[in-house]
Amino acid sequence: MTEPIIDVRSLSRSFGPLVAVRDVNFQVHQGSIFGLLGPNGSGKSTIIRMLLGILPPSSGDASVLGLDVRTDAEQIKPRVGYMSQQFSLYADLSVQENLDFYARIYGLDRGQLVERRGAVLELTGLSDRLRQPAATLSGGWKQRLALACSLIHQPDVLFLDEPTAGIDPVARRHLWDLLFELSGQGVTLLVTTHYMDEAERCSDVGYIYQSELLVLGKPEQLKQLPEVNPADSRRYELRVPSPAQHLAALRRLPEVRDATLFGETIHLLLQQTREPEDVLRQLGVTASAEARQVPASLEDVFVTLTSNAPKVGRVDPDREDRVESAEEPSGAPPLPETRPTRPGKHSTWTGLAAVLIKEFVHIRRQPTTLFFMLVVPVMQTIIFGYAIDTQIENIPTVVFNLDGRQQSRELVDALVNTRRFRLIGHVQSEETFQRSMSSGQAKVGVRIPPDYADRILRGEQASLQILIDGSDSQVATTAQSTAKLLGLNLSIQMAMAKGDALQLAPARDAFGRGTLPIDVRTRMLYNPDLDSSHFFVPGLVGIILQLVTLFLTSFAVVRERELGTLEQLFVTPVGRTGLLLGKLLPYALVGFVALLTVLAVMIEVFGVDIRGSIPLLLALSMLFMVCSLGLGLLVSTLAKTQLEAVQFAFVIMLPSVLLSGFVFPRSEMPLPIYLVTFAIPATYYIEILRGVVLRGADFIDLVPWVAGLTICGAIVLILSVLRFQKRLGA
Ligand SMILES: Nc1ncnc2c1ncn2[C@@H]1O[C@H](COP(=O)(O)OP(=O)(O)OP(=O)(O)O)[C@@H](O)[C@H]1O
Structure with missing residues (x-):
């Protein structure tokens, strides 16, 4: 026997505490269709991902085409095809664009691309849909496109993870016809499926349950397993009205080893000392019932093994009655050393x-x-750009002018001229003044006392009250500093007007007028405004x-x-x-x-x-x-x-x-x-x-x-x- 194409030895994979795959062993030979069966979450996809080299195993070894999945993953990839569980092609790309993309990824040159595209289109019957976006294809056609893409580089091994999930029976049959054709060409296939009829079509089957491979072999051999066909029992198919109603009663009978619903019928494993008619009589359904002896189906095999699983554990590969792993099918042509369209060297820039x-x-x-x-x-x-403006201007301001004379009006004008304050109104009462502040209408309130002008004129210090809403700190600080600066400027102006007449002014300008001793001149660079x-x-x-x-x-x-x-x-x-x-x-x-x-x-x-x-x-x-x-x-x-x-x-x-x-x-x-x-x-x-x-x-x-x-x-x-x-x- 030649070297296996896929060789899995004690392969395990854990995700934290969860053991997804436990100590799995199997071999697949060239040209065979190996079916990996098992319920949801049993570890099938995880095995495929490890074999593809995209998920490192936790322990154990595996090789594909003689290449180690741990160390030679990048050499494996050009030689295998993968059709993942979900439709994972580019929905917005057309059929042709998807195919061309994968062809380029695998390094096919223009000539090879055209040749291979023609070949896979013919194989999958997609030629009429070249321009159709992948998103608009029906389920069955999507699967064909996925298959076509996975075959574009003429892989030696094809991994198909539930390729027929969710597609109708006719499309399923077509897809399987394609798989047989590929197998006939020497391509080795590993297929996961939940469908028993698909399992029957595989050359070899492995059944995985709760992360362990329970059984491995050819479908016909599995049906002969002693666990499935105990020597002292026979298997019958019972056709009774409303079979589901009788299932529980059947399972309670001591002579019934197993009873499972199969569509409209019940499969019964019965002690061979008893006849099915006796059982039917006990059920009280003799009139319209039929019973016939049947061989075990694959479903019987898996149901029995699953129910025995805690007892049986994984079928020991060294057991005498062990079913041999997949043998090389006789008709498969030998795999050419190098496929004609196999792309050349793959570098880190590939694709x-x-x-x-x-x-x-x-x-x-x-x-x-x-x-x-x-x-x-x-x-x-x-x-x-327009919204973010840090310059604070036009702060709404209300004035309560208790003086009303020219000096006080000049003061209000000076405030408004700074452009920081916007006068929103004069109020006439203390209550309205307070209200405009508490309502948030005004952020600044200016109260000018009744004796403001008198004090100025008498040369006394006049006080001025400015209330500032501090809830917006930036506005409040600006209002405060502007108000203080204004007060200072007005005071200096008044002081300098008087100082000018003094013998000893603080300083004098070029024209001999009194001025401030220090003149600070600033110049704005880069953003003068x-x-x-x-x-x-x-x-x-x-x-x-x-x-x-x-x-x-x-x-x-x-x-x-x-x-x-x-x-x-x-x-x-x-x-x-x-x-x-x-x-x-x-x-x-x-x-x-x-x-x-x-x-x-x-x-x-x-x-x-x-x-x-x-x-x-x-x-x-x-x-x-x-x-x-x-x-x-x-x-x-x-x-x-x-x-x-x-x-x-x-x-x-x-x-x-x-x-x-x-x-x-x-x-x-x-x-x-x-x-x-x-x-x-x-x-x-x-x-x-x-x-x-x-x-x-x-x-x-x-x-x-x-x-x-x-x-x-x-x-x-x-x-x-x-x-x-x-x-x-x-
Ligand atoms: N990346 C991950 N991280 C954590 N847990 C994971 C991861 N991938 C798979 N698993 C778990 O490993 C277990 C096996 O998953 P896997 O997808 O291999 O099952 P499956 O047999 O392919 O199931 P299905 O038929 O539903 O696809 C599941 O319990 C799953 O939740």
């Missing part, structure tokens, strides 16, 4: 072009992605760029994980670098276009010109984008669902907005938080943006920020690439 093309098709097919990447950033820049949009909009560019790239990248990967297509990709020879770059580059490109658009909005809508070098800004923006894409990738390695991805992305976005210096000055933060800001990539990029855009900073000015961003980017990228394994998590 880059295929993934790139696919991602661009996804982006093109999903207008929401383009909307999110190109239109939303523009809207956000405009809305936030102190326009807050000049400060915020460049920072906004950074925040929006991160938002777009982080969310879309993490979603692009997590969505594939949720759909099952990532598992499908892991099974192909696509290189890790090829897969990563293929996923990231399209989003980097669209992110770059988004950056250019947002910069254009900054210049055109907000009039913020770029004073420094635009090429330098773009180059450093790309550095930041690498970092942001890396963060997206990191999120995708942490999140299993799209919801989790959103949550992780927010965890990253919030500090980027609040602690990066975008809104609040970092220098004002407490020391521990200030130190944390150095771990946020956006901190560096916002400094770079403000430097280049507002101050015209050159590379030398920016070296510390560029260094910080480079270090952050390298750490994020290394972490995410290390975490992004081409296999399933534990």
Whole structure:
């Protein structure tokens, strides 16, 4: 006998305390169809994933095509095909696009692609549906497409995980016809199924129950097992009216070894000393009942073994009456050393072009992605650029002027002229004055005492009361400092008018007039009008760029994980670098276009010109984008669902907005938080943006920020690439 194509030896896999597969042994030879049966959760898919090299075994060994699943997984992948349990092809891609994608992933050149595509289309009968999006295919056709994709590279071994689940009997039969055809061509198949009729068609069957392989052998041999056919019993099929009603009564009879419902009939295992007619008589259904002796079916085998499982345990492979494992079918042609279309060498870059093309098709097919990447950033820049204004002006102010003379009116004018206060009205009573403050209508209340003008005129100090609503601390501080400054200025003016006439004025100007001794002259650089949009909009560019790239990248990967297509990709020879770059580059490109658009909005809508070098800004923006894409990738390695991805992305976005210096000055933060800001990539990029855009900073000015961003980017990228394994998590 030749070497087995699949060789499983004491294979086990645990997930924490749960043992999903326990000490499983079996062999599959070339050209056979090996059926792995068992109830839900018994460990079938886990076995397949270990054999595909995408899930490391906890213990034991397994080889496929003579290659070790632990160490040679990447050599196994080009030679096997996999049809996973759920439909895991790209729904928005057409039949042809799906096929071409997998062909490219497996490294088929143009000629091989056309040839193989023709062959699998003919085999699966999909030729008429080439342009149909996969999403719109019916269940049976989807399964055919999945089969076609798994065969495009002409694999030697095909793993099919419940390929016929949820499809109608005719489609099931067609699919099985295809499997027989493949088996006839020498392809080795491992199929999991719940259907007994499918099990009957397999050349060999293994029954797995509660993670253990209970029995293994050819269907006909299994039906002869002594456990299934005790020497002192016979098996009958009883046809009785309302069989379900009699089942419990039958099982209570001492001579009945087993009774199971089979559709409209009951399968009865009866002591051979008793006749079925006796039993029927006991049930009182002799008139309309029929009984005939039948051989055990596969279902009988599995029902019996399952019910005996705690006693029987796993069938000992060394037992004398053990059923031999799958033998090599005589008719199968020998496997050629190298299949004609087998692609050449697979490198870490393999599949880059295929993934790139696919991602661009996804982006093109999903207008929401383009909307999110190109239109939303523009809207956000405009809305936030206008909305975030730190200059506090027009604070609603109410005046209770108990004096009313010219001096008091001049004082109110001076207040309004600062532009910080907006007069919303004069009140005439203390009650209305208090009410306008307590209702929140006015944030500032000015009470001018009745003797204000008298005191000024008499040269006495006049008091003025200004009430400020402290609930908004920023508004309150502005109102307070403006009011105090105004009082000081007015006092100095009055004092200087009097000081001018004195012999000894504090100081005199060039014209000999009395003035203040020190004249402080300030000049605003870079933003002379102190326009807050000049400060915020460049920072906004950074925040929006991160938002777009982080969310879309993490979603692009997590969505594939949720759909099952990532598992499908892991099974192909696509290189890790090829897969990563293929996923990231399209989003980097669209992110770059988004950056250019947002910069254009900054210049055109907000009039913020770029004073420094635009090429330098773009180059450093790309550095930041690498970092942001890396963060997206990191999120995708942490999140299993799209919801989790959103949550992780927010965890990253919030500090980027609040602690990066975008809104609040970092220098004002407490020391521990200030130190944390150095771990946020956006901190560096916002400094770079403000430097280049507002101050015209050159590379030398920016070296510390560029260094910080480079270090952050390298750490994020290394972490995410290390975490992004081409296999399933534990
Ligand atoms: N990644 C995982 N983490 C934790 N538990 C897992 C994981 N994968 C599988 N399991 C558990 O291992 C057991 C076997 O699962 P498996 O998918 O292999 O069963 P199955 O026989 O293929 O079932 P079904 O027919 O329903 O697909 C189940 O209890 C399942 O919950």
